[in-house]
Amino acid sequence: MGVMDGILEGAKVAFSFQGILFVLMGVFLGTIIGMLPGLGPITAIGVMIPISYGMDPNMALVMMAGIYYGAIFGGSTSSILLNAPGVAGTVATAFDGYPMAQQGKAGKALAIAAVSSFVGGTVGVIFLMLFAPLLASVAISFGPPEYFALMLLALTAIASLSEGSTIKALISGTLGFMVAMIGIDGQTGTSRFTFGSASLLSGIDFLVIALGIFALAEVFKLIITRNESDSGPNKNIGSIRITKSEMKEMSGPMSRQSVLGFLIGVLPGAGATIASFIAYITEKKIAKNPEEFGKGSIKGLTAPETANNAATSGAFVPLLSLGIPGSGTTAVLLGALMVMGIQPGPMLFTEKPDLFWGVIISMYIGNIFLLILNLPLIPYISKLLNIPRPMLISLVTIFCLIGVYGISFNTFDLYLLLAFGIIGYLLRLVSFPAAPFILAFILGEMIEQSVRKSLTISNGSFMIFLERPITLAFLIITVLSLALPPLLGMRKKIKSIE
Amino acid sequence: MKRFLLFMGMSIALILAACNESSGDADSADGNWKPTRNIEIVAPSGAGGGWDTTARMAAKVLEEEGLIDKGIGVVNKTGGGGAVGWAYIATKKGSPYNLFVTSTPMIDVPLNGQSEYDYTDFTPIANVIADYGAFAVKADSKWQTLNDLFDDMKKDPTSVTVIGSSSPGSMDHLKFAKFAKEAGVDITKIKYVSEQDGGELTALLNGSVDVFSTDVSEVVEQVRAGNIRVLAVTSEERLEGETISDFPTGVEQGINTTYINWRGFFGPKDLPEEALKYYEQKFKEMTETDAWKKIRANYGWGDFFMGHEEYKEFLKEQVESSKALLDELGIVR
Numbered sequence: 148m149g150v151m152d153g154i155l156e157g158a159k160v161a162f163s164f165q166g167i168l169f170v171l172m173g174v175f176l177g178t179i180i181g182m183l184p185g186l187g188p189i190t191a192i193g194v195m196i197p198i199s200y201g202m203d204p205n206m207a208l209v210m211m212a213g214i215y216y217g218a219i220f221g222g223s224t225s226s227i228l229l230n231a232p233g234v235a236g237t238v239a240t241a242f243d244g245y246p247m248a249q250q251g252k253a254g255k256a257l258a259i260a261a262v263s264s265f266v267g268g269t270v271g272v273i274f275l276m277l278f279a280p281l282l283a284s285v286a287i288s289f290g291p292p293e294y295f296a297l298m299l300l301a302l303t304a305i306a307s308l309s310e311g312s313t314i315k316a317l318i319s320g321t322l323g324f325m326v327a328m329i330g331i332d333g334q335t336g337t338s339r340f341t342f343g344s345a346s347l348l349s350g351i352d353f354l355v356i357a358l359g360i361f362a363l364a365e366v367f368k369l370i371i372t373r374n375e376s377d378s379g380p381n382k383n384i385g386s387i388r389i390t391k392s393e394m395k396e397m398s399g400p401m402s403r404q405s406v407l408g409f410l411i412g413v414l415p416g417a418g419a420t421i422a423s424f425i426a427y428i429t430e431k432k433i434a435k436n437p438e439e440f441g442k443g444s445i446k447g448l449t450a451p452e453t454a455n456n457a458a459t460s461g462a463f464v465p466l467l468s469l470g471i472p473g474s475g476t477t478a479v480l481l482g483a484l485m486v487m488g489i490q491p492g493p494m495l496f497t498e499k500p501d502l503f504w505g506v507i508i509s510m511y512i513g514n515i516f517l518l519i520l521n522l523p524l525i526p527y528i529s530k531l532l533n534i535p536r537p538m539l540i541s542l543v544t545i546f547c548l549i550g551v552y553g554i555s556f557n558t559f560d561l562y563l564l565l566a567f568g569i570i571g572y573l574l575r576l577v578s579f580p581a582a583p584f585i586l587a588f589i590l591g592e593m594i595e596q597s598v599r600k601s602l603t604i605s606n607g608s609f610m611i612f613l614e615r616p617i618t619l620a621f622l623i624i625t626v627l628s629l630a631l632p633p634l635l636g637m638r639k640k641i642k643s644i645e
Numbered sequence: 646m647k648r649f650l651l652f653m654g655m656s657i658a659l660i661l662a663a664c665n666e667s668s669g670d671a672d673s674a675d676g677n678w679k680p681t682r683n684i685e686i687v688a689p690s691g692a693g694g695g696w697d698t699t700a701r702m703a704a705k706v707l708e709e710e711g712l713i714d715k716g717i718g719v720v721n722k723t724g725g726g727g728a729v730g731w732a733y734i735a736t737k738k739g740s741p742y743n744l745f746v747t748s749t750p751m752i753d754v755p756l757n758g759q760s761e762y763d764y765t766d767f768t769p770i771a772n773v774i775a776d777y778g779a780f781a782v783k784a785d786s787k788w789q790t791l792n793d794l795f796d797d798m799k800k801d802p803t804s805v806t807v808i809g810s811s812s813p814g815s816m817d818h819l820k821f822a823k824f825a826k827e828a829g830v831d832i833t834k835i836k837y838v839s840e841q842d843g844g845e846l847t848a849l850l851n852g853s854v855d856v857f858s859t860d861v862s863e864v865v866e867q868v869r870a871g872n873i874r875v876l877a878v879t880s881e882e883r884l885e886g887e888t889i890s891d892f893p894t895g896v897e898q899g900i901n902t903t904y905i906n907w908r909g910f911f912g913p914k915d916l917p918e919e920a921l922k923y924y925e926q927k928f929k930e931m932t933e934t935d936a937w938k939k940i941r942a943n944y945g946w947g948d949f950f951m952g953h954e955e956y957k958e959f960l961k962e963q964v965e966s967s968k969a970l971l972d973e974l975g976i977v978r
Contacts, residue, residue: 190721193692197701200940287846290853291838331726333839336757336812336976345732348725348759416842465847470866472843479693485862486698488943492866555723593842600838604806604853 153496154276157504160205161512170509173210174516177217182225182528184233184354184550188218192479196486204487205502209509211483215476216268216459216510219419220517223260223452228253228531229543231362233550235353235589236419236455239427241361242308242582243440243447250443251383253529258387259445260452261521263401267453268514270405271412271460276507279468280496286413286465286473291600292611294416296621298594301421303628304428305583308441312578319574320583326351327591334599346559355560356588358547359567360574360581366540366547367572373536384529387522393445400430400450408454412461415473419455419462420589426454432628441582460510467503469493678919680742683716686910687745689730691723698944699774699908700746703928706937712927726750726812728760735762737913741920744770748908752963753815756971764964768916769956771928772909774941775949778820778879779892781857781864783849784872791877791898794856795828802834808845808854813837814976820879820904821858822970824895827902832974849873860906862945865889879904884947907949907963909956925952 160166180191192211199207222237227244240260247256289297302320309316329340330350341347389397404426411422430450431440440447465471470492472478484491489499496503534542551564574581605611612618686704688697697719704717722730727750737743745767755763780791788794798805809817818839822832838854849857850872857864857873865888867873877895878884881903884892895902910928912921931937932950941948951959 190692193694193697194701196693196698197705200702200705287850289844290848290851291844292853294844331759331812333812333841336759336814336839338759345725345728345760348728349723415847416844469846471846474843475691475693478843482693482698485944486702486940490866493870493872494866555729556720557722557724557729596841600840603836603838606803606836 153500153504154508156501157506157508160501160505161209161508165203165206166209166505166509167512169206169210170213170513171516173213174217174220174513175520176210177214178221178517178520180214181218181221181223181233184225184231184358184546186550186553187234188215188476189479190553191218192476192483196479196483199483200486202487204484204489205505207487208480208484208502208506211480212463212506212510213513215480216456216513217517219455219459220261220264220268220514220521223264224257224528227256227260227448228529229362229546230365231543231547232357233354234419235357236423236458237451238357238361238420238582238585238589239423239451240448240455242427242451243442243444246441246443247448248529248532252385252443253532254384254387254525255389255393256443256448257525257529258389258522259393259397259448261518261525262389263397263449263452264456264521265514265518266401267405267408267456268460268517269511271409271457272507272510272514274406274409274457275460275463275510276504279464279507282413282464283468283493285410286415286469286471288617289414289417290615291597291604292615292618293621294414295594295597295601296612296618296625297411297414297417298421298590298597300621300625300628301424301428302587302590302594303625304424304586306629307428307431307437308582308586309580315579316583319579319581320587323584323587324591326356326584327588328595333592333596334603344559346557350592351563352551352554352560353589354554355551355563356567356585358550359564360571360585362543362547363564363568364571364575364581366543367568368575369536369540384526384532387525396445397449400426400446401453404430404450404453405457408457409461411454412458412473413464415462415465415471416593417458418474419458422454422458422461423451424586426450428628463507463510466491467506468496470495678741678917678923680713680715680920680923682742683718684713684742684744686717686719687730687734687743688719688721689723689727689745689747690721692721695908696727696746696748697721702937702940703746703773703910703931706931706934706940707927710931710934710936712930712934725759726754726815728754728762731760731762731767734911734913735766739915739917740913741917741924744910744912744924746908747911749816749906749963750811751911752960752967753811753819753971756964756968757812757814757976764911764960766914768912768914768921768953769960770910770912770916770921770924770953772907772949772951772956772959773928773932774908774946776860776862776906776908776946777884778817778904778906779859779861779864780821780824780876781849781859781867781873782855782876783852784874786855786874788876789874790893791824791895791900792828794876795825795830795900798825798830798835799828802831803836805856806836806838806854807856807858808838808840808848809858810840810843810845812839812841814971814974816906817858818974819967819970821856822974823902823904823966824877824879824900826970826973827895827900832970861889861892865945868892880947886945889945905949907951907959908946909951921953 222234223240226232226237226241230245232238305320408422462473466477686700688700690696700719707713811817848854875892878892
């Protein structure tokens with residue numbers, strides 16, 4: 148059967164009444180799950196596995212995929228309104244999204260996020276459809292040394308995330324790195340910095356850090372500055388309309404980052420988080436007005452939101468064309484397929500074209516539904532900011548506590564959350580930026596493990612990082628991105644002296 | 646919220662049960678213990694993993710086939726490769742309402758010094774399923790048989806990199822070491838890379854590593870697509886099924902050892918005798934249902950039922966054999 152027949156088979160699945168119903172259910176659930184930190188897409192799909200047993204596998208996968216990309220789509224909401232990123236892929240969204248909301252442009256920020264997500268998601272699906280079988284070889288081209296080089300490049304974002312003092316940003320990043328080392332070391336099985344506590348053995352969860360350092364720290368600030376009139380969330384929601392000139396400003400990052408985000412998403416293990424950070428730094432690097440980034444820049448919000456959704460579509464390339472899961476969520480999706488009697492793998496494309504194409508085509512429909520679902524809801528959701536401050540503070544606190552308890556059902560994590568809230572507040576007090584901390588935390592373990600895996604493979608020789616072309620290219624880009632700006636600055640200075 | 650309600654409900658049930666203790670005793674005197682409230686099965690991992698899936702599927706079959714007429718809730722206690730969940734169950738001493746699902750890490754994790762509780766701190770009820778391991782190489786690899794690989798490793802153990810998803814000293818590492826040792830390779834020099842983000846197959850396919858130590862279910866589709874070759878599976882005899890039956894065992898290649906990844910259900914320490922008998926029987930009945938057999942077939946899980954007594958003996962042997970390997974690898978703490 149040719150590809151065209153396969154696509155037609157898939158369209159039959161996706162455009163059937165059932166298909167449309169299930170994709171709608173999936174994206175609706177996904178949006179809600181994305182908005183609430185704690186109940187992530189992994190848990191939601193895991194819990195649905197027994198329910199989906201006996202369901203038509205096409206429909207089950209269409210729905211579960213909808214939950215997955217719906218959650219990334221909806222995840223921007225809590226980042227923008229409350230500075231509380233619920234999934235790692237939406238941390239970068241908070242960098243400019245929350246400042247925008249504080250300036251009384253919450254409505255616009257949510258609209259920009261929705262439109263960029265839609266564009267990123269849709270472009271991603273188009274690429275998925277055109278290139279999925281072709282890109283299979285790209286997806287497996289990365290070994291540990293390549294991952295190390297890619298993550299190192301992402302880590303250079305620390306330099307661009309510093310608000311003022313680079314030294315402070317580096318210290319903050321180092322702290323994040325140190326926290327990332329807590330737990331069982333993957334390469335030796337030794338526990339590090341756990342002080343005999345079983346609760347620390349698997350390390351500290353991302354959500355504990357994100358909600359502590361971002362959301363709780365913000366809550367503490369609100370409590371302490373409660374008598375100052377101009378602090379805290381602006382109750383003004385503003386218009387949700389995006390003007391023509393704003394659209395023009397968004398179009399650059401949207402077109403670049405939907406491609407870049409998709410490509411990073413194709414790599415198993417890199418995913419939406421790294422895509423969103425790399426999108427943020429590249430846009431900041433090439434922007435005419437980089438000083439606006441971090442203060443509510445439209446570009447700074449558009450870039451990560453486009454990239455994380457495009458990356459989510461990209462993650463389906465290794466999943467559908469090779470049967471390789473690129474993330475925790477796609478691994479659980481694979482498990483769900485197995486219980487329905489489908490063996491996910493490289494043969495899926497030829498043996499189950501209706502499933503393969505059905506999911507891809509349903510993602511177009513899903514993205515349109517997401518836009519239709521999200522845009523009209525914005526005025527209502529952003530009313531959250533109209534809640535009186537004392538109530539909002541309590542609500543956010545409860546929201547964080549439930550979210551963190553929901554990941555492990557372990558009260559120890561709640562104490563950790565509180566501790567990181569305090570650390571986050573103290574960091575702010577002495578104006579250490581929190582973003583490098585969380586970036587280093589997210590990347591820290593992956594960087595360390597990929598270096599050590601590489602060195603095990605090479606019997607300890609560092610040449611492994613220079614001998615492989617992709618690795619070398621990334622390392623050169625990393626060095627240039629760090630060295631060029633100061634060098635150019637120096638040249639300017641010298642010229643001005645002359 | 647749901648959990649909170651469940652918790653409230655369970656607390657109330659507990660109080661009622663305590664008030665009504667005399668009738669409970671009467672039941673157990675007959676040897677006909679039956680649960681009088683909802684049962685909790687802990688999966689000491691996140692949703693969607695092997696433990697979680699087994700627990701949820703067992704709960705589904707036990708409930709839907711009418712084997713147990715009380716509700717069964719699966720609760721995830723994530724962390725420490727199981728250690729967090731075990732620490733929780735250890736506080737439930739004697740309770741017939743708190744079961745958990747476990748497998749080989751119940752042996753390896755305590756031996757690695759990562760959990761203060763080992764299997765003797767709990768009551769093994771019944772084992773239900775088993776998977777076997779497989780050692781795979783890229784399709785264009787120079788090694789055609791397991792002996793080709795081990796011959797090269799005997800000359801230079803550091804010339805080969807093995808990848809697996811469990812941490813060093815755990816399943817994927819141990820089973821490869823067990824076979825390599827049997828073949829006469831110096832296992833202390835084996836290069837083992839642990840890949841916990843799902844990139845094992847990628848690393849094998851792009852040539853970053855040489856051998857992938859994993860479960861049989863992970864390799865079947867890749868073999869069918871012609872991407873990889875399975876040098877050996879760790880079962881005693883060839884496994885049944887299309888493609889799977891083509892995989893040679895280690896035994897038939899003269900490497901006389903096996904490795905089994907068992908999975909079953911435990912209760913807390915001091916589980917009352919009657920409750921133990923009750924659950925043992927129910928799990929046995931569960932494994933005999935068609936619904937369970939179909940789930941097993943879909944996941945590629947092998948049938949491996951063992952009752953309490955047999956299970957205890959089996960676990961004892963497993964500890965001995967793993968400990969010997971870990972000692973030699975220098976990992977036992």
